[in-house]
Amino acid sequence: MARITASVYTSHVPAIGVAMDLHKTQEDYWQPLFAGYDFSKQWMKDNKPDVIFLVYNDHATAFSLDMIPTFAIGTAAQYKPADEGWGARPVPVVKGHPQLASHIAQSVIQQDFDLTIVNKMDVDHGLTVPLSLMCGELDPVKDAWPCPVIPFAVNVVQYPVPSGQRCFALGQAIRKAVESFDEDINVHIWGTGGMSHQLQGARAGLINREWDNNWLDLMINDPVACAKVPHIDYVREAGSEGIELVMWLIARGAMADVNNGERSGPLPQVTHRFYHVPASNTAVGHAILENKE
Amino acid sequence: MALDKPYKDVPGTIIFDAEQSRLGYWLNQFCTSLMKAENRARFLADERAYLDEWAMTEEQKQAVMARDLNRCMALGGNIYFLARIGATDGKSFQQMAGSMTGMSEEEYRNMMLAGGRSVEGNRYIGEDGDAQPHRQPQGAGSKKEGN
Numbered sequence: 001m002a003r004i005t006a007s008v009y010t011s012h013v014p015a016i017g018v019a020m021d022l023h024k025t026q027e028d029y030w031q032p033l034f035a036g037y038d039f040s041k042q043w044m045k046d047n048k049p050d051v052i053f054l055v056y057n058d059h060a061t062a063f064s065l066d067m068i069p070t071f072a073i074g075t076a077a078q079y080k081p082a083d084e085g086w087g088a089r090p091v092p093v094v095k096g097h098p099q100l101a102s103h104i105a106q107s108v109i110q111q112d113f114d115l116t117i118v119n120k121m122d123v124d125h126g127l128t129v130p131l132s133l134m135c136g137e138l139d140p141v142k143d144a145w146p147c148p149v150i151p152f153a154v155n156v157v158q159y160p161v162p163s164g165q166r167c168f169a170l171g172q173a174i175r176k177a178v179e180s181f182d183e184d185i186n187v188h189i190w191g192t193g194g195m196s197h198q199l200q201g202a203r204a205g206l207i208n209r210e211w212d213n214n215w216l217d218l219m220i221n222d223p224v225a226c227a228k229v230p231h232i233d234y235v236r237e238a239g240s241e242g243i244e245l246v247m248w249l250i251a252r253g254a255m256a257d258v259n260n261g262e263r264s265g266p267l268p269q270v271t272h273r274f275y276h277v278p279a280s281n282t283a284v285g286h287a288i289l290e291n292k293e
Numbered sequence: 294m295a296l297d298k299p300y301k302d303v304p305g306t307i308i309f310d311a312e313q314s315r316l317g318y319w320l321n322q323f324c325t326s327l328m329k330a331e332n333r334a335r336f337l338a339d340e341r342a343y344l345d346e347w348a349m350t351e352e353q354k355q356a357v358m359a360r361d362l363n364r365c366m367a368l369g370g371n372i373y374f375l376a377r378i379g380a381t382d383g384k385s386f387q388q389m390a391g392s393m394t395g396m397s398e399e400e401y402r403n404m405m406l407a408g409g410r411s412v413e414g415n416r417y418i419g420e421d422g423d424a425q426p427h428r429q430p431q432g433a434g435s436k437k438e439g440n
């Protein structure tokens with residue numbers, strides 16, 4: 001049977017992708033940020049998954065106001081990096097895993113989560129920046145991402161966005177879906193976005209280091225309580241775009257210590273944890289959690 | 294019964310909910326059109342003519358031409374859509390976000406390097422933080438207006 005062995009959490013700031021694409025990672029501004037991912041890149045090589053289930057949000061790229069799916073799963077064979085207005089990022093095409101994605105779609109819908117199924121979409125920085133951070137700089141033509149990726153897009157652009165509670169429950173359904181897949185494969189689930197940031201208005205540039213780190217503690221150690229944090233707390237404390245953090249709860253809910261909405265058994269191992277301010281407008285958070293037998 | 298909108302009392306913040314989305318539908322769809330290179334070129338060649346192709350309000354068109362992102366937000370724009378205007382102008386997210394505060398690019402960048410804007414005094418309208426209405430615009434913008 002397929003198994004989820006680890007979850008990865010990271011911000012997906014577009015400027016990080018630009019810094020990598022323009023080879024600026026060793027500049028004074030960026031060096032401390034990328035240093036926080038040195039461990040992670042090696043860990044990815046040493047613990048290469050067969051598939052990454054990557055939870056992210058589309059930033060009005062694949063989904064304009066024409067359609068706003070709350071939860072959308074990509075079941076395509078491949079996804080092109082999107083042109084978000086500055087030209088497409090020079091990174092490899094993202095290969096999908098249609099068989100596992102379709103299996104998860106069917107299983108999760110049968111567990112009462114009404115997913116939108118997407119067979120054609122481009123993927124924006126929300127998906128490609130986490131891949132770049134974890135896999136390093138890759139040639140768009142000669143290289144490939146280390147494994148297939150299932151994109152899972154969550155609406156956090158137009159309110160109301162799904163609650164932390166709903167995301168946490170969805171993670172549990174995704175784990176059940178993965179574990180009912182017959183092939184013996186190793187799956188990582190990633191939650192991306194956040195941490196505190198606000199890109200608009202007189203409050204633009206808000207960062208809340210203390211709240212971010214307390215939230216990260218809670219997400220790791222008491223995810224049941226973390227899932228109960230209401231939207232307004234994210235907005236008030238972590239900025240209007242800090243709400244992206246609810247997506248991390250999908251990955252956390254898929255870990256082995258969460259069963260029937262409660263936590264039981266040993267906590268996952270915290271393999272790595274990192275926090276840095278700033279990347280452009282944003283506080284960057286990152287963690288790797290592993291299920292240990 | 295009215296919907297619960299607890300986010301109305303956060304200073305300097307407009308939450309893009311269904312009501313804002315309805316107001317800004319054509320403004321945001323216009324922004325989406327700028328993801329195509331040929332549309333970016335047509336817009337830059339004659340902004341007024343290009344905007345007139347969209348069912349936007351006159352106020353929205355004026356806000357776009359003035360690159361007044363705060364006004365665009367108030368009229369239903371969303372930052373991820375408005376970012377297409379910034380991309381068309383060759384601006385980064387940091388330049389766009391900073392432009393909404395009144396600070397110069399350098400002031401805003403320095404604020405971020407120093408750890409960002411504090412949440413203290415900026416949680417609820419009526420406190421005294423730097424994002425409160427009575428303290429706008431900030432930085433260089435406040436000097437320009439002789440405040």
